[in-house]
Amino acid sequence: MAVSTTAGNSLTHGRLPRMAPWAILVACWLVVAGVYAIFAMSGTVRDFSLVGTLFFGTVLYVAIIYVVSLSVEGRRQAVDRLVTALVFAAFIVALLPLVSLLSTVVANGAARFDLDFFTMSQRNIVGAGGGALHAIVGTLEITAVAALISVPIGLMTAIYLVEYGRGQIARWITFLVDVMTGIPSIVAGLFAYAVFALIFGPGVRMGFAGSVALSVLMIPVVVRACEEMLKLVPNELREAAYALGVPKWLTIVKVVLPTSAAGITTGVMLAIARVIGETAPLLLVAGFTQSMNYDLFDGRMQSLPVFVFTSYANQGTDGDAYIARAWTGALVLILIVMALNLLARLIARFFAPKTGR
């Protein structure tokens, strides 16, 4: 190991060369990879695992960098290096599940990512084949109606909080919106069931009830997002409008909302992306079915997340076909969510409100 030590001055310690930590890290990975390869050749472990190599290599690095630094640089620097290594490791550890999840979903989902999947339902399908058109249609319908319910309520609440709200009520609404973001999704499902069971009798299942459940989850997210965006609108714009004699409500409609339109769109899309993957409430109130159902108000309605869950949980004969469909459903779901996220961020970037100064 190349170590540069400066002798003489008792106030200065030796320092590791700049690249030394990186060299040690790579060396650790290579060593672990070598050990893995030897084990793999002897047949002790099944196959070479990249994730395992990176993980154990990093653990090895944390130990080695501490010892090396302790011997060269002294205790305080060694602790600093140890924490730096741990903090970097924490980030990498968080990336591992993300990488593993995305790669397995893509790899396993690609098998059934075909035309059938998007053009057929599961009606009269036993075993392989069939598709998830009924689930995709259901998801789009339920989420669209949920957005139709939540966006007006959420936007108007945000307007109330930013433009009108003063005093006790506004503070309570802000607090409860915050708390509402933490409502478990399954409780929202139970709530929708309880309401609709009261109206339509027990055992009710319909797509619209799913929309209501999703709205409960979506409204607080929309409120928060819109509130942040409305607050960004410079007060000078409002004052200029008032000075011209424009009534308050027209100021909001013609000045405040257009200025923050891009941000609000972004917020709404992120909110949609968040609820479109909700499973539990739809499992409870929209139920699951193998057939196409376009009618939100009549009977069970399949949705994509529930499709993934039921394919996984209720495997029929030829379980592999069900699992393959579940993976593809997951892939489609992730693609939809990622597309919404990406689009939202792009809108936010290119149409951001000009915030003065």
Next chain:
Amino acid sequence: MASAAVPIRAKQRPGDRVFSGSALAAGSTILILLAAVAIFLIAQGIPGVLAQPGDTVILGEKNFWDYVAPLAFGTLWAAALALLMATPLAIGIALFISHYAPRRLAQTLGYIIDLLAAVPSVVFGLWGGLVLAPLVRPAYAWLAENASWFPLFAGQASATGRTILTAAIVLAVMILPIMTAICREVFLQTPRLHEEAALALGSTRWEMIRMAVLPFGRAGIVSAAMLGLGRALGETMAVAMVLSPAAVISFIVIGSTNPNTIAANIALSFPEAFGTGVNVLIATGLVLFVVTFAVNAVARYVVNRRKEFSGAN
């Protein structure tokens, strides 16, 4: 001269009244909605709480409280395990993004962590059940062989890997983004001068963080942990798809009999439930609602006491 006492008021036009009225109505809808959630759950849950042993298939020979106890235990236990794993990781990642990563990369790295939040829970469940569980099975077998003196690892290891520890790992991954986001926000608010003073006195980066950043961010870390706890308590699908449940109270984390959680139990039992069984499940949901509401309210209260900071959502 007397007119000086009259305050100047903008003229109220009909449009103004309609608009402000509907804004107030929308705001009140939130209050009403939250009250409605509580009222409807209570109304539908009471018959479940009062159900006698033998009334319904779900309860079997137990009364409601005996039924809900293992579930409540499982919910708390799984969430606690997840929190135990996620808290140090979240603090580490937040520090990485706020103080260690190169400035220009920091925001992108934050987005990458936020990507985890975008993945639907059902996909996490699928991944946990089909990828993670087989992956951790050898580790559990090793633990059962070599570390069974430790109470949590006692007894036989599960043959499927679908234990409460696996579920807790998935939960930990799922609550990481929100915890990281809040810790990050708080760490970034550390007064610059405190950090520079610490560095100028010759402290290393870690000593600076320990003396300036962490004391400043303690309240933020606590509330991040509580928000994470709230999420973990209510998470449904990940647990329902990963865990193979039994109605037991057991601390063993790698065995084959694991307590179920309230949320997962509702998701798994609800489609087949009927009659009073539905009420029983709604009553368990009410228990969950009360617990998460309390946890979230306390967390938000702690966050809101620090002003200029409006949560990470």
